[in-house]
Amino acid sequence: xxxxxxAGVAVLQRTPASLRALLGGLPDEWTxxxxxxxxxxxxxxIGHLIHGERTDWIPRAxxxxxxxxxxxxxxxxxxxxxxxxxxxxLGGLLDEFAELRAQNLVTLGSWRLTDAQMALEGEHPAxxxxxMRQLLATWVAHDLGHVAQxxxxxxxxxxxxxxxxxxxxxxxxx
Amino acid sequence: xxxxxxAGVAVLQRTPASLRALLGGLPDEWTxxxxxxxxxxxxxxIGHLIHGERTDWIPRAxxxxxxxxxxxxxxxxxxxxxxxxxxxxLGGLLDEFAELRAQNLVTLGSWRLTDAQMALEGEHPAxxxxxMRQLLATWVAHDLGHVAQxxxxxxxxxxxxxxxxxxxxxxxxx
Numbered sequence: 037x038x039x040x041x042x043a044g045v046a047v048l049q050r051t052p053a054s055l056r057a058l059l060g061g062l063p064d065e066w067t068x069x070x071x072x073x074x075x076x077x078x079x080x081x082i083g084h085l086i087h088g089e090r091t092d093w094i095p096r097a098x099x100x101x102x103x104x105x106x107x108x109x110x111x112x113x114x115x116x117x118x119x120x121x122x123x124x125x126l127g128g129l130l131d132e133f134a135e136l137r138a139q140n141l142v143t144l145g146s147w148r149l150t151d152a153q154m155a156l157e158g159e160h161p162a163x164x165x166x167x168m169r170q171l172l173a174t175w176v177a178h179d180l181g182h183v184a185q186x187x188x189x190x191x192x193x194x195x196x197x198x199x200x201x202x203x204x205x206x207x208x209x210x
Numbered sequence: 211x212x213x214x215x216x217a218g219v220a221v222l223q224r225t226p227a228s229l230r231a232l233l234g235g236l237p238d239e240w241t242x243x244x245x246x247x248x249x250x251x252x253x254x255x256i257g258h259l260i261h262g263e264r265t266d267w268i269p270r271a272x273x274x275x276x277x278x279x280x281x282x283x284x285x286x287x288x289x290x291x292x293x294x295x296x297x298x299x300l301g302g303l304l305d306e307f308a309e310l311r312a313q314n315l316v317t318l319g320s321w322r323l324t325d326a327q328m329a330l331e332g333e334h335p336a337x338x339x340x341x342m343r344q345l346l347a348t349w350v351a352h353d354l355g356h357v358a359q360x361x362x363x364x365x366x367x368x369x370x371x372x373x374x375x376x377x378x379x380x381x382x383x384x
Contacts, residue, residue: 037239037243037367037368037371038371039368039371043237043239043240046235046236046237046240047236047240047364050231050232050233050236053231054228054229054231054232056231057224057227057228057230057231058224058228058357059224060224061220062220062221062224063217063220065211065217066217066220066221069211160374163373163374163375163377164374166373166374166375167373169371170371170372170373170374170375173368173371173372173373173375174368174372174373174375174379176365176368177365177368177371177372177375177379177381177382178379180361180362180364180365180381181361181362181365181379181380181381181382183232183357183358183361184357184358184359184361184362184365184381184384185358185381187354187355187357187358187361188354188355188358190221190354191350191351191354191355191358193211194211194213194347194348194350194351197211197212197213197343197344197347197351198344198347198348198351199337199340199341199344199347199348200334200337200338200340200344201337201340201344201347201348201351203337205348205351205352205355206355207351207354207355207358207359208351208355210358210384
């Protein structure tokens with residue numbers, strides 16, 4: 037599937053509500069569960085998505101759009117949520133994510149990006165040249181990857197509880 | 211994590227709304243997309259979940275609870291949705307799933323299952339003896355596995371569109 041802005045935005049708009057429907061009000065034993073050491077809980081994932089709204093997608097899109105002399109993106113901090121989410125409840129994080137996402141989609145919409153702008157390039161610190169279109173497609177895919185991860189982390193908590201059914205549940209061993 | 215009824219039900223209650231938030235109103239290019247031949251789209255997955263509500267979880271729990279002479283479950287038809295969803299829109303399927311799930315949780319709650327009943331056994335056509343507790347844990351994990359699958363199938367539609375970012379998106383190659 038090629039990236040088409042309207043179809044991508046349709047997914048970006050839905051992510052905060054899907055994560056809220058999945059996680060809102062759940063006991064901590066679900067939202068704080070991980071896949072083992074150095075893996076993330078649903079709570080950690082929401083903090084990571086918030087950090088992306090603040091520092092990744094729209095800030096990088098601005099750099100591409102500006103086409104200034106410095107087009108290299110700041111490296112993204114994959115561990116910022118362990119600092120920034122401290123002391124916050126999950127409900128508040130879900131609200132924060134929804135608000136930031138809504139603001140960012142207003143910003144994106146206000147740009148009315150043309151096909152030519154979609155082809156503009158920035159410089160990724162690891163990959164080198166990347167386009168606006170690739171950045172925006174990645175924003176969408178990144179959301180979906182973390183929705184999948186959230187559900188997978190939760191499913192794995194019942195790896196033993198399901199008994200022999202584990203053989204029919206590939207999610208347990210991904 | 212051991213299976214505890216209240217915590218399991220908390221997830222079962224949330225699945226219809228999370229899938230509705232993720233998929234409701236999305237263009238068909240998302241909801242009809244698959245991972246390739248013989249794999250399922252989000253649309254197919256909702257039909258599969260509906261069939262489970264009708265023929266799998268509660269009907270099997272009834273067999274276990276009754277402890278009659280015949281405790282062997284009917285085999286589950288994993289392909290029923292290709293017949294039963296025909297001609298139905300996704301919005302209608304999401305409604306149908308939500309209604310059936312709500313009814314089934316009322317039934318489950320009305321049983322007020324004791325620890326002794328949680329240990330009662332039925333006979334799975336492939337695995338042999340399974341307990342009520344394992345069946346109910348599997349209901350929860352099965353939901354979460356299909357939520358993860360739904361998001362993964364969607365993410366993969368941008369496998370090429372994300373360009374070099376694919377290297378940072380493990381969901382693309384699961």
